[in-house]
Amino acid sequence: MAVTRRQFMKVSAAGLAASSVGALGFVGASESLAANVRPYRLEKATETRNTCPYCAVGCGVLVYSSADGTKDGKARAFHIEGDSDNPINRGTLCARGAASLGFANSVNRLQYPMHRKPGSDKFERVSWDFAMERIAKLAKEDRDKNFIAKNRDGVTVNRWVSTGFLAGSACSNEAGYLTYKAIRSTGILALENQARI
């Protein structure tokens, strides 16, 4: 059974009452102390095993999250530490990894789809549906107009080179594979990632 810090203090207080210290009149003080001890921050948290998002050492991290006290009732990550089970980093984190909670919770995280019209000096909030429908239309328009089915020698080449896709190197393998499928099937050749740069 997991014993919380508060329970531990209560048990200790009970132990004290039965001891000679109890006879000295400290019993009430201990109970009051037990009542006011803050529970460990991580007690109510959900612990999730993750991998540091930065370099490719692949350090294991433990992310602690809770919906306790958040305004919208949604869980937030509030503490991150190295995973001591992970044989690669053995619980250590570098200056960047140790501060990585600040990335997850950065005020510069993008929140909503935004759209900048040609010539405009600002972004305007739009719906996902608007953004994705417009992107799909623009992509199809360009593909249909510039798709090269055969080269000058009449060889079937089925390529589309007027649109490019720069893939994320912090996306998961699963996202990367799906991206490969979806993008290559359009005939895009200008498909790259951070590996060269």
Add this chain to the structure above:
Amino acid sequence: MTNSWNDIKNADVVLIMGGNAAEAHPCGFKWVVEAKANNGAKLIVVDPRFTRSAAVSDLYAPIRPGTDIAFLSGVMRYLLGTGKIHQKYVNAYTNASYIVKEGFKFEDGLFTGYDEARKNYVDRTTWEYEFDEQGMAKVDETLQNPRCAINLLKAHVERYTPEMVERICGTPKDKFLKVCELIASTANGERSMTSLYALGWTQHTTGAQNIRSMAMIQLLLGNMGIPGGGVNALRGHSNVQGITDFGLLTTSTPGYLVLPSEREATYADYMKSRAFKPIRPGQTSFWQNYGKFFVSQQKSLFGKAATKENDWAYDYLPKFDTAYDVLKIVDMMAGGQMNGLFCQGLNVMMAAPNKAKVQAGLSKLKWLVIMDPLETETGRFWENHGEFNNVDPKSIQTEVFQLPTTAYAEDEGTFTNSSRVIQWHWKSVAGPGESRGDIEIIADLHSRLRALYAKEGGAFPDPILNTTWDYAKPAHPEPVELLKEINGYALEDLPDPADPTKVLLKAGQLLPGFAVMRDDGKTSGGCWIYTGVYTEAGNMSMRRDASDPSGLGVHPNWGYAWPANRRVLYNRASADPDGKAWSERKKYITWNGSRWVGADVPDYAPTVAPDKSVGPFIMNPEGTARLFSRTAMPDGPFPEHYEPMDAYIANPLHPKVNTNPVARVFAADAKSFGTPDKFPIVATSYRLAEHFHYWTKNVHDNVVVQPEMFVEMGERLAKAKGIKNGDWVEVSSQRGMIKAKASVSKRFRPIMVDGKPCDVIGLPIHYGFVGMARKSYPMNTLTPAVGDASTNTPEYKAFLVDVKKTTPPASSPAVA
């Protein structure tokens, strides 16, 4: 990495050159400290700057940026000249004894076959072995033939004397020789050296040859396939290894298969050059299985639409005419040849060289889609940020979409680290606001395109309409579903090759490994090197048993390492030709009389006896590793020192061929290179311990400790220019100008190059005009848009600049 992070602890010598692990990969560097503390290892650091890696080294040697090949060729000359090589290993496991074709030559900086007009080696027929009538490479095991690869190598590196190394690299002769001696101490089976490098080697016009030079040194020393050995790329992004494995590169497909070119009109044409017949008797030549991997991949991508009759949907793949790498993409954008661009977490405005060119290119796009968890310069390239991004939004007609993605802790799936270890991570919280996962966004884009093509038709809709998308929820493919698809399935009952009356795998079962893949359409598998990651026994990437039975840092039940859960590549070479360990200290994989056994999964057929003389480098049709690389590299079978494109000196070896003769230079960039008369200072880019790329300028704690851009310079240069610590400095190159504060340090000291002192400065890459840090001029304003001849990795690590004291930026660089 050929070896692993944990394996570094087994090293006796650690060479950090072309990287700075202590600051860039601190938790990986821990294993260097472990090697020093518990294995008596000595650390050598070769770097233009006295980095924190150098600060804890046993031996530090300075070097001028962009001269690594001269240094490493000098090391090879030392090893070959003093005979300090692991001769038995070299004889048995490399192509040292192979006879190179008559006619192959190197003269005045050029190998045979160069075409001056096309700036390319158009005729590479002499970059090859002599073959006998059976098609087998000819060898002279006595090494007496002057055309033996090792003798040609000896002659090639003879010019790189310690004096020449000092003249080109600026490394004092005595320091250089001490480095050589320490490296040479591992030329036996008793001791090993590991090589750790990063972008300090790749970001040069000779990048791939830098790494090749080290691979050759490790072969001469017998350090490949050995615990504590190897050539180890310390990669930069959390899943850049995985994303590269999955072929998100212009001419790749998943698992390092190659996208067909337009010269390969049919599947038969494509496979013609991929037969990979052994060129020495009895060799494995593992790539002979290429067709099985390719067909299985096509079955994963296109399912029932990929049939034998349609050559496994060969026409569904685009055929390339040229490589569309990042430099090419930017050049096309700037030339108005590109209309749309997606940036999935890649901040190209900061990451590509020559910011002015990128800015011009993005401004010519019709539309740009940003998918990112953070604000980026690319997303706001059209916004005026004073002198840091001085543009007129009205004149920029690009339509921009900025889509918020989830990030760290907000999704589940696998990352592959630098040691090829695939680790599952679990979702902790939902992303902020309306952010969505990359999988969800890609699924949405694909579904909409598919629906539009189904409804309206259009240009060749077939591959889009036939891409497999049989996920339980098509709008939300689950990572587990995708990882299974990557692993691959038996599509029909597969007979047991040993006993055809039995069924090896039933239809629908997950493949246990890539060895069962077939080229008849009965198996699928999106990325063959990952097959085995999700089998009928479960999701191997989730395994969390940290035990290390051998004590060598193998951890075989932690996650899953590709390929086949192998932690050290080429590990057959850890045993001698008879199958015995070279030494007890380095015992790893040995022959027990009936099988190969040891700490790791053998990189070899498990029951092939040593007397069959099958070489350990099973991916090569020779079975051996190459000192002479045949036609594998576009700039020559041996590495050669060429000056960076911004050349600091006339190449003392061959002034007429000063820079890499096959580096690709676009017409638009022909006049973009600097010369030392105008730009007499050598600059290099680097990364800070406190920042990660362009991300952490959005993170409060990181910004508090490193709030703004600076230029680091040595005391001599600062004094000569009247610059004090904290002064504003203008740094200019042929491409542009930035302002930054001076950080005057002892870490940069002038080095004597070609008899004259050379000043080197350093520029951190992290700062731009978006984020919480102080607004800065992006440093890629200064860098040249030219890349490595092999990989087109931009030359960020060696370019020419001038510096002078200046006034602060007019627009106050307040916190953004």
